[in-house]
Amino acid sequence: MTDLPASAPAPWRRRLHAASGRTVRVWRHRWFRNTRIGAAVALVSIAASIIGVMLFAHAGINVGPFRAEMSIRPTLVGGTEVDIPPLGSLHLDSHRGTLHLKVALGSLDQSRTEELIDNPTAISSAGDRAVEEVTAGVSRLALRTVGLAVLSAILAAALIFRSVRRTAAAGVTALVVSAGSIGLAAATIRPDAISEPRYEGLLVNAPAVVGDARRIADNYGRYAEQLQQIVSNVSRLYTTISALPVYEPAGNTTRLLHVSDLHLNPSSWGLIRTVVETFDIDAVIDTGDMVDWGSGAETSYVSSIPSIKVPYIYVRGNHDSVAIQSAVARQRNAIVLDDKVTTIDGVTIAGIGDPQFTPDKSESNAAGDNSGDELLTATGERLATTIRAGGTKVDIALVHDPAMAQPLSGLVPLVLAGHKHQRSVAMLPAPAPATPDPSASGSAAPSPSTSAAFQAPMPTRLMVEGSTGGAGLRGLEKEEPTPLSLSVLYFDENHTLKAYDDIQLGGTGQSNVEMQRNVIGIGEEPAPTATPSAPSSQPIR
Secondary structure, eight states: OOOTTTTTHHHHHHHHHHHHHHHHHHHTTTHHHHHHHHHHHHHHHHHHHHHHHHHHHHEEEEEEEEEEEEEEEESSSOOEEEEETTTEEEOOOOOOSSSSEEEEEEEEEEHHHHHHHHHTHHHHHHHHHHHHHHHHHHHHHHHHHHHHHHHHHHHHHHHHOHHHHHHHHHHHHHHHHHHHHHHHHTTOOOOGGGGGGGEEGGGGGGOOOTTGGGGGOOHHHHHHHHHHHHHHHHHHHHHHHHHSSSOOOOOTOOEEEEOOOOOOOOOHHHHHHHHHHHHTOSSSEEEEEEOOOOOGGGGGGGGGGGGGGOOEEEEOTTOOOOOHHHHHHTTTEEOOSSEEEEEEETEEEEOOSSSOSSSSSSSSOTTOOOHHHHHHHHHHHHHHHHHHHHOOOOOSOSSSSGOGGGTBBBSSSSSOSSSSSSSSSOOOOOOOOOOOOTTTTOOOOOOOOOOOHHHBBBBOEEEEEETTTTGGGGGGSSSSOOOOEEEEEOOOTTTTEEEEEEEEOOOOOOOOOOOEEETTTTTTTOOBBBOOOSSSSOOOO
C-alpha cells in the first residue's frame, strides 16, 4: 500500500498502518490460507481432469458390422452426437449435465460385412445385439472417464504442489466431480430423445437410419427396439454401397457435382455441402430453377451458396428471374453462365440461361402454341454459335430445359440439363449435314476436314438431373413425393467423363437412400433418342 507523505497528519498515518496490519493478518490467517490452497487444488484438479478426459476418454466398440468410436468431452449442455459418414450426423438431447457423448461409426469389419451380404438374416441378429453392445461400451467409457480424471488430477497435483495431502485432495476432487457428472447424466437421461433428433448432412432429408419416429414409445424397452432398427438400417445401407462397381478416381481426376431444380428447399444446401465434403468435389454445377417464383423475397435463398466453399456454376431456369440470377452473381464463389464460357480445373464449361420466365407454366404455352419450343431451340443455337466462335474445345454445355440441347449435338461431348424433375441419360441424335449452297460452284468440292466432320460428328451425351430439392412444395402434389437427386461426375486428365455416381434420396416423408455408380464403357450405352422436349404425363411447372 502506498505510504502517505510525511506532511500527512499523524492520526491518518496511524490509521493507514493499522489497516495495513489487519490486511496482512487476514491474508496470513490460517483459514484464508487454507481457502487459497483449497481453491488452487480444486482448479488444478478440474483443469487436469478436463484435459485428461478430452485427450484419452474414448473407447472402441463393435456395433453390428461397424467399428464405432465413443468419446466424452466436457460441455455445458450435455447431449449425444452420432456421426454416420458419409450421411452426416444425428444430434440427440439425450441427457443434461456437463458431459457430451459422441459416437462415430467408423469403418466396416470386412468379415462381418461379408456375412451380412451372404446371409441377410444376420442383419436382424446384429440389431438384436446392438443394445447390449452400446450399453457395455457406454459403461466401459464411463469407468474409463472417472479413472482418467482421477489419474490426471493426481499427476498434475503431484507435479505442482509436491505434497501428498494436496495430491490426495486433488484426486478426491476429481473423483467427486467426474462421478457426479456421470451420475447427473444418468439421472437426466431421456430415452425418448431418439424420437426428436436434429439432423445434419444427408440425414437432413433422409432420416433413413432412424425409421418411423411414430413407432417410438417413452419406455426403455421400445427404445431398445428402435436402437436395433438403427443398426439394421445402417447395416443395409452400408452393405449396399459396398457392392457398387469399383471405380477409383486417380489423383488428377476432376469431380463435379450436378444439381438442379432446388425449388427453395432449404435442406438442399446441407445435402450439397455433405456431398461436396465427402466426395472431395472441385465445383458444383446448377442447371437452374433455384427458386419457385423469382420474387425479390426469394433472393435471400441464394445466400447459402458461399457455404458450399467451392466454385458454384449456375445457369438460369424458367422459375428464376433476372433478379435471382443477379443475386447468385453477387455470391463470392458463384459463376453465372448466360451465353458465356468458363474453365474450372482445366474443364471448359459453356452455359446459357432459359429464355423463358414461366414460374406458373400451367398458364403459358397453350395447346398448339409451339413458340416456346422454337425459342428454346433458338437459345440452344445461340450457345452453339458462341462455342464455335470461341475457337476453344468445350467439355460441358449447360442448359436448363433439355429442349435446348439438340443444337449442341456434335459440338460438345456432354450436355447437362434439368427441368424434368426426373433423371435420364441419352445420346443426342447426330446433327444433320449442312445443305450445300446451290449458288456455289458445282466444281467446288468440300475440304477433307469438312467432309470428315460430317462423316464422324462428336457423340453428345445428354444427362438430365432430377430435382435436388424434391421439387419443393410441388413435390408433395403427387401421390408419391419427388425424390431428391444429384450426381457426382468424374473427369480424367483429358477432361473426358469416365464415370458418374447417381445419388437419390426418398422425397419428403420417405426414408430410402440409393446410390448407383455408372462407369462409362461398362454396360450398355444409351442409344440416341430424340431430344426429350415433349411434355410428360405430369406437367413440369
